[in-house]
Amino acid sequence: MGLVDRILRSGRTLTSARRERSVDAPAGAFAEPNLPRADDHGAPQQDDLDARVRALVIRANEYGVDPFGMSRKHVAIAVRIARLLYRDYFRTETFGIEHVPASGRVVLVANHSGQLPFDAVCIGAATFFEAKQPRLVRAMVEHFVPTMPYVSYLMSRFGQITGTPENCRRLLEQEEAILVFPEGARGIAKPFSRRYQLGPFGQGFLRLALETGAPIVPVAVIGAEEQAPTINLRLLARLLGTPSLPMLPFPPFVPWPLPVKYRIYFGAPMHFAGTGDEDDELVDEHVRAVRNRIQSMIHVGLRARRHIFW
């Protein structure tokens, strides 16, 4: 693991160089009164990345991996990459991080957008960097990810898992935090014209929450929906056999995100009582409640911001 160690060492010098820089703009200034303000606990604590990695709860065995393949060594690299995106590229402001419980099972539910899942990276970075007790949320990756070289095992080492209900149930029973995008692949590929309009939500996440008794923390991500104003080339996609082929109408054509400013709002946890075997109508009602909450958090967040890029 010579490469891993080298990256870890280079990251450490990076940390000290960036320490003086102020991280966030005055955040509370334009927040609505009914929205939680950005958490401001000690900045040096926030930046002590290695201490945060050590503070993560990982049930690793003698070979350094947990049952889902997560390893502390690889997470340490992932959070260094995530910090570049979170702090420097998207200059993310996070509100209401105190709504993410410090321990215990929880389902984070967010809007999905942006062609490439940078919203997941930044939500994960927020719970890692901003919360008093760092948590690593485990997001679901698509089923084609395990068929790709490198990505397949790196995702697993970073703590990300193949999105199946069995995996979610197992993780929640082990008191972990999982991140769900109920809009799914249709959400991430949504066209620019439908930005900030939530697509239809699936029911799976709510049934899981009912079954395991996990609270749902609604999350609204502002910024990601404008990061890649793509057009979808349906004909070419059909030719290549992919579900969609989003491309930017200007160079570099691949949907690399524009440096928009991210604002992430965590809402108060929502508790639902039930067994997970309820009728669709009843579950739909709960799903609508979560969806409406996220939609209204998006509206409030959009009204509060000054500009897409700053």
Place this chain on the structure above:
Amino acid sequence: MTSPSLPAAEPPMGTPRKLVLTGISGRLGRIVARALHRDPTWHLIGIDRRPFIGKPKDVEHHQVDLRTKRARDVFRHGDITALVHLGVRHDPRARAAEAYSWNVTGTSRLLEYCQAYRVPKVVLLSSADVYGPRPENPQFLTEDAPLLAAQRFPQIRDLVEVDHMVSTFLWRAQQCDTVVLRPVHILGSVRNAASNYLRLSPIPTLLGFDPLVQPIHVEDVAQAIVRALSPGARGIYNIVGPGELPLSAAIAETGRPTIAIPHPLARPLWSLAFRLGFSGYPVDELDFIRFVGMIDGRRAREELGYRPLHGLRDTIRAVDDVQV
């Protein structure tokens, strides 16, 4: 269809119970026989086409084919208390028709004998490979998961069929306590695909793929079989070893060099190597070093009280144990 079940007659104390072990002459068979031999109440009867080299005096051995009348005679003459079926063959070089007949016909004959002569206990050693390594798999498959291995690996279908057949027998023959064990990759002084793979040098891997794998020590498998024979045990059980680790870590533990092959090249190269006889692995087995196919052993832990005795390190190093 099922005849009214008679309670299995308890043998009087002191009388050895007769246990038929198929595939006793193989390396795994001999290790299992040794584990069972420690219990003096068992009288072992081996059935195998191969001779049993180094057979202890008190072990009875019949060098016959499972499908013949003489195998039936073993059951007819003796008041058999239990059958442990290890004699499932997985030889990629065997002719497909012959392997199918051996595995599927052989097993169905055995089940016929057990039904006809009222054997109260049947244990099949199947394998977790019957679930199949697939990119869509949940991290840990439970016993209820469908057996989909043949979807991507057609040659394994007779092993899947044997598992299905015995699982059906579990529900069909109520008077018989049937146990199907599905252990993960067995490592140790045996010659199976997993152990042989870790004995290659250099060990070929797929560039950019490093799935988690679950090994189990061959002695832990023998221990699980002993537990499955305990009275009242019945059902289908996943048998896991001491845990899971990345394939790369397992290979590093053996201390052997690796050679990483880009996966688009691996299939043509591997099938060429197989056809030329350089490799004993059919090309579809590549999925085992590419995707996750792990199982959940909770049921065996809770219901059979099975716990692995060997740690991960011991288990992997066991591939270099002296050959028995």
